[in-house]
Amino acid sequence: MFDSILMTLTQPASTDGAASGDTEAGWRLPRRDYVLLPLIFVITIVVLLVAGEVSARVIYPQADASEPCEYPTSTGFRYRPMCTSHSKVWEGPWVTQHFNACGYRAAESCAPRPAGSLRVVVVGSSTARGALVNYDESFAARASGVLSKQCGGVVDFQNLGSEPSDVDRIDLRMQEALALKPSAIVMTIGPFDLIHLKDPPPTPGREAPPERFNLRTAVSMLRESRLFLLMQYHLYTDPSFQIRGFLLNDDPADYVRRPLSAAWQRRVSDLGDLLGRITVRTEPEHVPLLLFYLPERAQVALARLPSDPPGVDPFVLGSALDAEAGRFGVRFFDATKAFATAADFQSLFYLTDGHPKEGGHAALAGVVEQGLLSEPAFAVCRRASPK
Numbered sequence: 001m002f003d004s005i006l007m008t009l010t011q012p013a014s015t016d017g018a019a020s021g022d023t024e025a026g027w028r029l030p031r032r033d034y035v036l037l038p039l040i041f042v043i044t045i046v047v048l049l050v051a052g053e054v055s056a057r058v059i060y061p062q063a064d065a066s067e068p069c070e071y072p073t074s075t076g077f078r079y080r081p082m083c084t085s086h087s088k089v090w091e092g093p094w095v096t097q098h099f100n101a102c103g104y105r106a107a108e109s110c111a112p113r114p115a116g117s118l119r120v121v122v123v124g125s126s127t128a129r130g131a132l133v134n135y136d137e138s139f140a141a142r143a144s145g146v147l148s149k150q151c152g153g154v155v156d157f158q159n160l161g162s163e164p165s166d167v168d169r170i171d172l173r174m175q176e177a178l179a180l181k182p183s184a185i186v187m188t189i190g191p192f193d194l195i196h197l198k199d200p201p202p203t204p205g206r207e208a209p210p211e212r213f214n215l216r217t218a219v220s221m222l223r224e225s226r227l228f229l230l231m232q233y234h235l236y237t238d239p240s241f242q243i244r245g246f247l248l249n250d251d252p253a254d255y256v257r258r259p260l261s262a263a264w265q266r267r268v269s270d271l272g273d274l275l276g277r278i279t280v281r282t283e284p285e286h287v288p289l290l291l292f293y294l295p296e297r298a299q300v301a302l303a304r305l306p307s308d309p310p311g312v313d314p315f316v317l318g319s320a321l322d323a324e325a326g327r328f329g330v331r332f333f334d335a336t337k338a339f340a341t342a343a344d345f346q347s348l349f350y351l352t353d354g355h356p357k358e359g360g361h362a363a364l365a366g367v368v369e370q371g372l373l374s375e376p377a378f379a380v381c382r383r384a385s386p387k
Contacts, residue, residue: 053225056227056230057226060091062088063094067087069083069085069097070162070163072201072202072203075169075172075173076162076163076165076166076169076172076202077162077165078103079099079103079104080099081100081101081102081103082099082100082101083099083103084097084098085097087131089350089355090229091233091350091352092357095132095134104158105129105130105135106140106158107135107141107157108144108156108157108158110158110180113156117153117156118147118151118153118156118183119157119158120140120144120155120156120157120182120184120185120186121157121160121177121180121184122157122158122161122186122188123170123177123185123187123188124170124188124189125162125163125164125166125167125190126164127161127188127356128161128186128187129161129162130161132353132357133355133356137358137361138159138361139361139364139368140365141157142362142365143155143368143369143372144157146365146369147369147372147373150381151378151380152380152381155381158180160176160177164193165199165200165201165202167193167197168197168198168274169201170187170274170278171274171278171280174278174282175281178282178287183287183375183378184287184289184290184372184378185282185288185289186290186372187289187290187291187292188291188293189271189292190295190296191252191255191296191299192296192354194255194264194268194270195252195267197267197270198270232351232352233351233352236351236352237351239301239345242297243298243301243302243305246298247309247312251263255316256299256302256313257313257316258311258312258313259316260320264320268320269324271324272325272328275289275327279328279329283329288377289331290330290331290368290371291321291325291333292332292333292335293318293333293335293336294335295334295335296349297349297351297354299314299336300336300348301345302314303315303339303340304345314336318334322334331371333367333368333371338364338366339360342362346359347359348363
């Protein structure tokens with residue numbers, strides 16, 4: 001085949017109509033070239049794309065292996081005690097995760113605390129765990145540092161955050177959480193968590209069957225390519241572009257449209273069912289549950305606009321969650337305004353991955369600090385704080 005291609009490229013074209021035997025029609029492209037020339041074009045494009053993808057993966061590496069400290073159980077993912085791992089998303093730095101003797105991502109020991117000391121238990125998905133940021137940049141570590149100064153003693157945060165598929169089974173961890181004798185339980189929730197609220201739990205010892213190759217998987221592979229992500233990254237640096245693309249979606253964007261769609265109303269109701277199962281366990285122990293809503297980047301970009309586009313309300317989901325949480329005596333805090341008023345919008349989120357970066361954790365930490373300080377158990381901190 002390549003010999004034929006070479007012959008085609010090197011064969012001189014005849015300009016002598018008489019020699020060609022067809023003075024009226026002139027020179028015609030040989031039949032084989034109708035196949036070879038498009039084939040050359042396709043091969044060239046494929047080679048360029050493959051070379052570009054390989055180069056992008058070398059320049060922007062990513063740790064694609066599964067979390068080595070994580071293992072599945074029948075009630076969700078857990079983390080090996082005293083385990084340290086390193087992770088990296090292509091658009092971010094290397095991040096170290098260390099889990100204490102109980103398998104929680106926390107700087108402090110999970111051992112019993114002295115009487116009168118303050119401890120906070122964090123539950124939720126990967127955002128609660130502080131995925132893709134070093135621990136000292138996570139909202140839990142930031143809030144712990146600020147509250148410890150205000151309270152005149154260490155305010156210990158034990159982080160039980162895991163994965164989105166575990167959120168609907170947080171109630172199964174309440175016995176474990178309450179055994180830590182917390183002063184309060186902080187729970188985070190976001191749109192991605194709500195979409196995946198009813199995902200099945202992991203099955204220990206069973207690998208997912210390979211997905212059949214079809215158009216859907218081909219599109220998924222394209223969207224996960226490093227070249228596509230690079231293009232998306234640079235386009236999303238403009239918030240207005242991301243807003244336009246985001247609002248083209250139906251269900252994934254319906255949580256910013258008023259009124260909420262039936263699907264999103266069902267997700268809010270499902271969260272209420274979970275809150276009910278949690279508070280059945282926390283109320284007898286007189287441990288308050290505080291629910292913090294973490295927005296997504298496109299939603300924050302909408303909240304920063306001087307006026308909402310027609311039919312759009314970036315706070316409509318937060319209002320619905322607030323009402324649902326109130327049914328179970330759960331105090332709700334929407335962090336959307338804190339994100340929208342942050343000085344550096346670009347520091348809030350990873351552009352293509354979607355997890356909050358250090359700026360997003362700083363904004364969330366401020367909301368968590370204020371929420372905890374309003375709890376009776378933290379009254380000593382309010383008295384101790386400087387005027």
